[in-house]
Amino acid sequence: MRKVVSPDGTTIAYEKAGDGPPIVLLNGSFRDHTIFDALVPELAPHCTTYVYDRRGRGESGDSPQYAVAREIEDLQAVIQEAGGSAVVFAGSSGANLAIEAALAGAPITRLALHEPFYRVEGFPKPPWNVAKTLRVLMEQDRRREAVEYYLGSFLGLTPDTVAQWRNGPIWAVNEANAHTLAYDLAICGDCTVPADRLAGCTTPTLVLNSTGTSEWLRAAARATAAALPDGRSLELPGSWHRIDMDVLGRTLVEFATA
Known part of the structure; x- marks a missing residue:
């Protein structure tokens, strides 16, 4: 894998493939860059893909003290490798991280989110502890x-x-x-949709959910899109927290190359 050094000195490992406008793929809980092994071939004929191991995973390094700001810097470092700006596709808690990065001013030209981990009114939040x-x-x-x-x-x-x-x-x-x-967990915070903050985010954003996902994830996706000035929601065929890969690939290509 290729390597880039984040501002705090942590080494971030990434892979590059394809040709066309750059798109950075950002994973959620548990996973490393390999979760996108089936998606990259769908995108690579149309986009230059960048997949990376978030800090603490795979071939990337880590730091003794964690901070969400450091992960935002990691994403920005990969975007710099992609030419200084890029479309970002992120899923699960990675979608929450991508939102925080966009709000922090990361050079994200377009943002595609798959079922961010928020809880809207009517759905119980995780235990406080x-x-x-x-x-x-x-x-x-x-x-x-x-x-x-x-x-x-x-x-x-x-x-x-x-x-x-x-x-x-x-x-x-x-x-x-x-x-x-x-x-x-630190990225997701109290799992509340940050509607007031999202109102100031002008990044064009597509928020996706699958037809077979949980109702709380579907509601969170729609609430996130509604809170964004340039956001729209789209439901695609799939199972729990997963969109059919060929459909997802076509949707992201259309979004990233528009």
């Missing part, structure tokens, strides 16, 4: 329990669904990246 509980579990190196707790208490998955995840092929990656879940 979720971050503290997760921190205690990680201090005791109880990675499996930390992952299960995050999936159940923060994402609201049922015990049966968590068990399915536990028996799935990527569970080892989930446990390996469990220490970064605290980063995502």
Whole structure:
């Protein structure tokens, strides 16, 4: 992988592919750049894609003290590698991070978000002590329990669904990246849609959700789009928190090259 050094000295690993206008892909909880392995071939004939490992994951470095501002700087460093400005596509808690980056003035020309982790009125928020509980579990190196707790208490998955995840092929990656879940919790804050702040964001933004996702994620996507002066929402075919890849690829190409 290629490397770029973030302002605080942390090395961020990224891959570049394709040809055309630049688009940076930003992942959410647990994952590293490989989550986009199936999406990059859909985009590469039309766009120059940049995928990277967020700090603390994969081949990227980390710092002793975490701050959301450092992750914003990481994204900006990758955008600089892309030529100084770029379209950004981000999903899950990565969508929350991309929003914070746009609000901080990152050179994002267009922003595509997939189901940011907010809770609108009528849907319960995660427990108030979720971050503290997760921190205690990680201090005791109880990675499996930390992952299960995050999936159940923060994402609201049922015990049966968590068990399915536990028996799935990527569970080892989930446990390996469990220490970064605290980063995502910090990014999401109290999970309230920052409507007042979003009102000042002029970046053209497309907020996506899938037909098969949870109602709270669907509601959050629509509320986010509604709060943005240049935002629109779009529902695409898919399952829980996942859009059919060919449809997502076509939609992002159209959005990034318009």
